[in-house]
Amino acid sequence: MARKIPHSDVLVTLMGAPHESDRTTSALRLVQALLERGNSVAVWTCGYATLLTQRSLGTEKPRNLADWNTAYPSTTGLVQDLLDTFPERLRWYGCRFCSDDRGADDHLPSVVLRPPAGYAANFAAADRTLMVGVL
Amino acid sequence: MARALALVEKAYRGALEKQFFDSLYLATELHRQLGGLDILLRGRAVTYGIEAPPVPALRMGSRTLDTLSDPRRDLRALIAAGVGVWAERDALAAHGLQEAPLLDGVRTVADGETAARWPEYRMVFYL
Numbered sequence: 001m002a003r004k005i006p007h008s009d010v011l012v013t014l015m016g017a018p019h020e021s022d023r024t025t026s027a028l029r030l031v032q033a034l035l036e037r038g039n040s041v042a043v044w045t046c047g048y049a050t051l052l053t054q055r056s057l058g059t060e061k062p063r064n065l066a067d068w069n070t071a072y073p074s075t076t077g078l079v080q081d082l083l084d085t086f087p088e089r090l091r092w093y094g095c096r097f098c099s100d101d102r103g104a105d106d107h108l109p110s111v112v113l114r115p116p117a118g119y120a121a122n123f124a125a126a127d128r129t130l131m132v133g134v135l
Numbered sequence: 136m137a138r139a140l141a142l143v144e145k146a147y148r149g150a151l152e153k154q155f156f157d158s159l160y161l162a163t164e165l166h167r168q169l170g171g172l173d174i175l176l177r178g179r180a181v182t183y184g185i186e187a188p189p190v191p192a193l194r195m196g197s198r199t200l201d202t203l204s205d206p207r208r209d210l211r212a213l214i215a216a217g218v219g220v221w222a223e224r225d226a227l228a229a230h231g232l233q234e235a236p237l238l239d240g241v242r243t244v245a246d247g248e249t250a251a252r253w254p255e256y257r258m259v260f261y262l
Contacts, residue, residue, distance in 0.1 A: 019149035081196030
């Protein structure tokens with residue numbers, strides 16, 4: 001039986017790769033702002049954006065040799081924080097094919113992996129969809 | 136020993152993802168390992184050489200994220216460590232910054248002028 005996708009005010013589809021530009025930063029700032037204003041948000045990651053929630057990243061980045069005592073959260077840690085802070089209004093989906101294709105299938109437990117063919121259901125469950133970047 | 140020249144023209148990549156480990160962070164280590172480094176800022180990266188307020192903190196989830204890299208702070212540290220930094224004038228003009236205040240120690244250069252000096256360097260690479 002097909003999964004029932006909960007309604008969201010906005011679906012943010014992260015197509016572009018992290019590290020390439022400040023696109024991911026801008027998108028996550030938008031997600032934060034939408035949530036702080038009471039909206040419900042769904043994020044769907046495609047392509048290399050599926051790397052953002054890999055458990056292998058840990059919750060913190062590797063130590064900074066130039067600033068040994070500062071902790072830097074990983075994207076996995078940041079997404080977990082977002083999900084913990086807005087548990088009722090943020091959902092995070094990952095494309096299963098993109099994850100498998102990159103050997104990046106060990107996501108945070110709260111990330112829901114979806115087949116590419118399931119995207120239409122996520123799209124239909126959102127009032128607005130924002131496509132961010134290109135695959 | 137001749138110095139190395141690093142061309143930096145891609146800028147603002149992955150503030151959240153990298154936070155500290157960016158091209159200027161790596162430049163510090165290359166300066167040490169290669170026996171001296173010069174940096175040519177081109178394209179959007181010339182904006183790194185312009186005076187600007189510190190990078191603000193971001194709200195993300197429940198936390199305030201104040202660990203994003205600040206390219207101007209990092210350039211100042213590189214200059215203090217002996218790295219030579221130039222910014223191409225055409226790129227500054229393309230961003231409307233020809234009159235904007237440069238960081239102390241950042242010099243401007245005409246397009247192509249640095250390329251004419253490549254033979255003086257032991258290596259030239261994009262960073």
